[in-house]
Amino acid sequence: MRASVEQEPARPGHAYTQAGVDSARQERALEGLLQHIRSTASRRQLLPISLFANVLDLGNKIGLAVSMDGVGSKALIAQMMDRYDTIGIDCVAMNVNDLLCVGATPIAMLDYVAVRVPDELLLEQIGAGLADGAREANIEIPGGEIAQIKDMLQGYSKQRAFDLVGCAVGTVPTDRILTGRDIREGDVVVGLRSSGIHSNGLSLARRVLLESGAFTVESEVAELGQTVGAELLTPTRIYVKPILDMLTSGLRIKSLAHITSDGFANLRRIQANFGFVIEYLPDPQPIFSLIEKLGAIPRGEMFTVFNMGIGFCVVVDPADADRAIEIAARHNVEAHKLGHAVPDPERRVHLNPVGLVSTASYFEPAST
Known part of the structure; x- marks a missing residue:
């Protein structure tokens, strides 16, 4: 069963824009607000x-x-x-x-x-x-x-x-603020599992799954193991306990990223000329593949709009990566080594397992 999605040439954020969220327009409009807000800084x-x-x-x-x-x-x-x-x-x-x-x-x-x-x-x-x-x-x-x-x-x-x-x-x-300025080549990206869709991309999910008539919130879907509504309403995971444990355990943490809207492109929100090469991605929860297939959503847009199974990333010294994973497990949070930092003034994020790259806030197919 497929949602009724108007077929137009794919472009970054196209399906999300049709669902009512125009990220590009928001960025342009936001700049008008920020030009005044920035003047209040001291x-x-x-x-x-x-x-x-x-x-x-x-x-x-x-x-x-x-x-x-x-x-x-x-x-x-x-x-x-x-x-x-x-x-x-x-x-x-x-x-x-x-x-x-x-x-x-x-x-x-x-x-x-x-x-x-x-x-x-x-x-x-x-x-x-x-x-x-x-x-x-x-x-x-x-x-x-x-x-x-x-x-x-x-x-x-x-x-x-x-x-x-x-x-x-x-x-x-003030001498322990994390901005990514201490990132070095080879630092490891550790990804902590999300609980599901969290609180981003719901406009697109709702359009594909519900407004299309494919399901209702009461529809039982075998691969989800619960109703569509219950899956979408699953609470966003709170990472306070494992992350504070890492911060107070002597790990050499270089940066932290909450994977929300823009997906893994949030790794770019650092004050350093480094990018990231992601070499491993765990399978995302079934809700994501259901949205992707039913709505014929391009893979790049899926990784731009949704967390795709990873809700938080820790960039850490290679010697401390295993300890970070152990600490996460101690708090019942699954974690994996995903990739590493590389020098890059454009701060690109390469998702090698799915052939995507981000040079801004969206992912597109990597050049071959």
């Missing part, structure tokens, strides 16, 4: 905006790491399922995983919940998920904001339409 701001999180210098070698993210259109899946007790975990995960990438220890997150109407069941279940995520990440949620914006929110469920965003903070010694 000497307290230690990093460029392009990294996963920023760090503010509080003095005495103490850095305050800050990050902000939301659950995106995964909220629509929750509405289709009328289940809201895990979406808060995704909100926590998307924020604390970004904080980890600068070497920070997450300490707290504030939440913003926008609703059409203040439905009691909706808010109680969102709160339960936020609390579960906070406990897993060992953070506090000391406050937040709720907004009733009936005229602005449509959603799948008129009664329970919502949006959920978080802003997280953490601490990091």
